[in-house]
Amino acid sequence: MKKIKNVIFIVLIIILNCNLVFGCSKGKDEPKGxxxxxxxxxxxxxxxxxxxxxxxxxxxxxxxxxxxxxxxxxxxxxxxxxxxxxxxxxxxxxxxxxxxxxxxxxxxxxxxxxxxxxxxxxxxxxxxxxxxxxxxxxxxxxPYSLNFIYNRQQAAGYIKGADEIDLMSLLRMSKEKNIKIPVALPKEMDISLAVASMIADNIINEADLEKNFDVGREKYSKFGKMQEVFKFMNTLFKDYGVSADKFVLSDNSIVKKVESGEVPFALVTTLSSKEIDESKNIAVVNSNIVDGSKVNPPVIIxxxxxxxxxxxxxxxxxxxxxxxxxDESYKTLGKEGIITGNRSANSQLKGLQSQMIWAISVANENNIIFYHNLPYKMKPHIIEQTKNLINGAYSGNEWQTIVDKTYTEKK
The missing domain is CATH 3.40.190.10 (Periplasmic binding protein-like II)
Known part of the structure; x- marks a missing residue:
């Protein structure tokens, strides 16, 4: 009986070694792509x-x-x-x-x-x-979204009885108290373009832009909704003081200053989420910018x-x-406090980080940032006009100027 057991044991070892050898050989034979x-x-x-x-x-x-x-x-x-x-x-x-x-x-x-x-x-x-x-x-x-954040205690001192501060109240407060607005945006996004994007999100049907992508001068000239965006930028300049000198360039460290109350509010993106941790002093501004509407902020990819x-x-x-x-490809990012587009990875985020996810989690085609549904050759002309607007130079013909410059035939 003992001899039989020994034989069985030896056979099992031989089988196991064969599996290991063939298994290793198989791994080495995998094609190189x-x-x-x-x-x-x-x-x-x-x-x-x-x-x-x-x-x-x-x-x-x-x-x-x-x-x-x-x-x-x-x-x-x-x-x-x-x-x-x-x-x-x-x-x-x-x-x-x-x-x-x-x-x-x-x-x-x-x-x-x-x-x-x-x-x-x-x-x-x-x-x-x-x-x-x-x-x-x-x-x-x-994906990342544009967000105005504010210090709860600081804002409560300016805006009495406000359970939820909307963007227009914040801008009004900024004008009345002559408070600068720090901004921490990706370096390729001009502040004037960010302002235009938040307005466009409230006015334009993005599906219309996609459907009419690169349709040329004649058809684009008839797209009057775009001029409404620039008209509203002029309103913000005149009535709310949203001008170039209202904004101060900063970086993601500005989040800590809002947290401490050193500055009352700032414009950031969810790319700043690693700096937020589990803040209890910061809240996100309701981003509706047109009276009677409540529109999610634009989301950029x-x-x-x-x-x-x-x-x-x-x-x-x-x-x-x-x-x-x-899911596994994004979980490491989630553990580092980075907001991604993956539901499972973002489930690890807490506090204000999880609050900032909201805009991304409910976004649809109308939250695609407007210039991503326009030909890339248009972007420099859009930035040129939006810069003019936050410097007070409104012509009433911004969209037509953009269209004309985009589709002017090269000689």
């Missing part, structure tokens, strides 16, 4: 998160050779991705995604969005940013991950998109 990624505008504030996600992906898939290239010239990006099929993935802004998708240069990734249950795992705005008409062409990486139509390594693209659709 390639993935080439082109990133538009690598200077935006969300790029650190993108780089972190890609670095973590490299660790999990060390057998894949990943090439990353950054490019800032928009026209050059469209040209090289079409003329030279050297790239598999394009990480770009929404307006570039719309332009390239409608020219047939991007792949429809609707099946990936559906198979990975992205609608359930992520807030609606993440998939909405990547949707054009009824198809998905991109996955949003890092600066980068969307898209599959190029002529990608050579389509299987590796799918693997990468699967990774970006997985």
């Amino acid at each position: 390639k993935l080439s990624i082109l990133i538009q505008n690598n200077a935006s504030q969300d790029v650190d998160v993108i780089n972190t996600l890609i670095a973590n992906y490299k660790k999990a898939h060390s057998q894949i050779e990943i090439k990353i290239e950054n490019m800032t010239e928009n026209e050059k990006i469209e040209k090289v991705t079409v003329d030279k099929p050297d790239y598999d993935v394009l990480i770009c802004e929404r307006n570039m995604m719309i332009s390239m998708a409608r020219q047939g240069y991007l792949s429809d990734i609707s099946s990936n969005v559906s198979n990975n249950k992205m609608i359930d795992k992520f807030y609606n705005i993440v998939s909405t940013y990547g949707r054009i008409d009824d198809k998905y062409y991109g996955i949003g990486v890092m 600066d980068h969307l991950v898209c599959q190029l139509q002529n990608a050579k390594n389509k299987d590796e693209v799918v693997r990468f998109l699967d990774y970006l659709s997985d």
